[in-house]
Amino acid sequence: MKQRIISAVKYILLFAAAVVLLWFSFREVKWNDFTNGLRSADYTLIALSMIVSVAAFWIRALRWRMIMLPLNSGVRRVDSWDGINIGYITNFAVPRAGEFARCGVITSKTGLSFEKVTGTVVLERSVDLLSLAILSTAVFVFQWSRFGTFIDKQIFSAFGDRFSNGFGIAAATLIATFAIFFYIVYAFRKKHPVFRKIADIVKGVMAGIVSGFRMKQKWLFIIYTILIWICYWLMSYTTILAFPSVEGLNGSDALFLMVIGGFGWAVPVQGGIGAYHFIISLALATIYGIDQTTGVVFATISHGSQALTMIACGAVSLIGFSLFKSKRSVD
Numbered sequence: 001m002k003q004r005i006i007s008a009v010k011y012i013l014l015f016a017a018a019v020v021l022l023w024f025s026f027r028e029v030k031w032n033d034f035t036n037g038l039r040s041a042d043y044t045l046i047a048l049s050m051i052v053s054v055a056a057f058w059i060r061a062l063r064w065r066m067i068m069l070p071l072n073s074g075v076r077r078v079d080s081w082d083g084i085n086i087g088y089i090t091n092f093a094v095p096r097a098g099e100f101a102r103c104g105v106i107t108s109k110t111g112l113s114f115e116k117v118t119g120t121v122v123l124e125r126s127v128d129l130l131s132l133a134i135l136s137t138a139v140f141v142f143q144w145s146r147f148g149t150f151i152d153k154q155i156f157s158a159f160g161d162r163f164s165n166g167f168g169i170a171a172a173t174l175i176a177t178f179a180i181f182f183y184i185v186y187a188f189r190k191k192h193p194v195f196r197k198i199a200d201i202v203k204g205v206m207a208g209i210v211s212g213f214r215m216k217q218k219w220l221f222i223i224y225t226i227l228i229w230i231c232y233w234l235m236s237y238t239t240i241l242a243f244p245s246v247e248g249l250n251g252s253d254a255l256f257l258m259v260i261g262g263f264g265w266a267v268p269v270q271g272g273i274g275a276y277h278f279i280i281s282l283a284l285a286t287i288y289g290i291d292q293t294t295g296v297v298f299a300t301i302s303h304g305s306q307a308l309t310m311i312a313c314g315a316v317s318l319i320g321f322s323l324f325k326s327k328r329s330v331d
Contacts, residue, residue: 021269025292025299029296030293040245041242041297042241042243048238049238049239053235054309056232057081057085058081059227062077062224063224064080064120066215068110068112071112071116072111078320079109079110081317083106084102084317085310085317086317086321087102089310091271092310092311095268095269109321127225132259132262135258135259239302243298245290246284246294246298249288253288272307276299277300281299283295
């Protein structure tokens with residue numbers, strides 16, 4: 001009961017955060033201009049962007065499957081595809097729960113332990129985080145004259161040294177806490193069933209992570225990763241081309257908006273709602289001098305098309321997964 005209350009409070013707080021961010025994004029929007037902006041978009045190009053998004057989902061499913069194959073050669077492409085899609089749609093209901101949902105899909109379909117599948121997700125997400133860090137560094141280093149203003153004004157100047165120092169102290173404390181916790185678990189794992197269970201979970205997660213280093217054709221994994229980010233860039237650039245009010249933005253601008261938008265999607269609110277709109281409209285206003293209404297229209301079209309694709313693919317995979325479970329129970 002207590003756990004349910006905590007989960008409900010967490011959900012409400014995250015939803016409230018999304019609402020606040022949406023309010024900040026839309027508070028000065030001119031609604032006539034907003035609706036006119038929505039009408040002005042070329043939805044054929046938006047549809048193309050959504051098709052590219054589906055391609056990115058499929059490539060991500062293939063890449064994730066590569067990590068899992070050393071653990072179970074019976075993992076099918078459709079299994080990882082359903083897992084990816086159900087994970088996306090779950091995030092719209094409960095932030096960050098999508099990772100657990102897709103682990104559950106694979107466990108149900110293949111019999112792999114939940115802990116091992118979790119390890120493969122940890123590895124995959126680590127690669128994504130590293131890729132985003134590399135892209136962000138490349139964008140800001142090689143085009144600091146254009147995009148450095150946004151980082152300096154909106155992040156460094158806004159938080160200052162207190163944020164940096166506080167973050168460093170918090171990070172060090174967190175690392176030390178985890179180190180002490182895992183030492184206690186390791187030392188008492190044979191004497192206490194709870195610690196033994198935790199040790200088994202950690203062992204399973206580590207097995208999933210290690211499986212990634214045993215996969216065949218590692219070069220193909222790298223190619224899949226590059227293709228995923230190319231798809232993300234194409235989605236960003238296609239949206240720019242579809243929206244006449246931001247005419248003049250080019251491929252490098254699409255890369256910048258893709259990177260900044262990635263941080264918006266990473267904020268733990270339902271489906272990136274509010275956070276994506278806020279950071280994209282802020283970036284467009286700070287760097288390009290684009291008014292808030294136009295920025296919010298662009299963010300709404302970009303986020304809405306991606307969200308619709310995630311929900312549609314997730315719904316199809318969820319129906320297929322439900323039918324699979326029903327068939328298995330009958331058999």
